[in-house]
Amino acid sequence: MSSYHFFNYDGSINGLFSVIFDEYKVLDNCHISVKKKQINFFNDETFIVTDKNKASRVKKSIAKNFGKNFLNMVLLVFASECENKEDFIARTIKGMYSYGSEFLYSEKIDAVNFLSLQKEVGREIHAYKGLLRFREIEGNVLFAEFTPKADILKFLTNHFKNRLKGEDFIIYDAKRNYGAFNLDGTLDFYMAENFLFKETEGESEFKNMWRDFYNAISIDERKNQKLMISNMPKRYWKYLPEKDLF
DSSP states (O other), rough: OOOOEEEEEEEEOOOOOHHHHTTTTGGEEEEEEESSSSSSSSSEEEOOOOOOOHHHHHHHHHHHHHHHHHHHHHHHTTOOOTTTHHHHHHHHHHHHHHHHHGGGGSSSSSHHHHHHHHOOOOOOHHHHHHHHEEEEETTTTTEEOOOOOOOOOOHHHHHHHHHTTOOOOEEEEEEEEEEEEEEEEEEEEOOOOOOOOOBOHHHHHHHHHHHHHHHHHOOOGGOHHHHHHHHHHHGGGTTOGGGGGG
């Protein structure tokens, strides 16, 4: 019986692809995790150094053999917060190379978990495309703040960069303390703890008008919070101006 292997990496997608490249033969019998500061005295862990050339070869091979759609599915699963996402990704990729694309829709537990995470992250992205609220802050910049379960900032940024052409905007992930800054035609991502901003007077007036409108059209006798939660889970309410009226 072969021994079980433990691998660490730097937490980047290129780092994970480097592990897949270097340790392909033992992916069926290993656990991959992000390297932590504290030492684990119980597992013999091996740190795999990120190699962008190796990672690029893995990406190109995945896209060539299984299509760019599958590569995007890998990126979606990688964005999840699941503790074992690296194992599901690595073993699903190896399974497809070993048995063909049909492995993805087999009953193998890794493929099942892979698809489940991909759908979960995809649903969250879809939800925020419709629910993310922008407000105007000083400098005529549109600002949106959210706390997603998965690390989906870059997926949303690509969507709104196409939708808000010519607009300066910032999308800030308050859970992970980093944001997408699309300013003067240039898009960059920065860590930004304790992000401070000031709304314009026009924005404050608009929010008050929106609350007044929401209050005017609501009918107390027909309020059904359970139905509201069913249609829009409470985790999406935090940055809605009208939430104070619920």
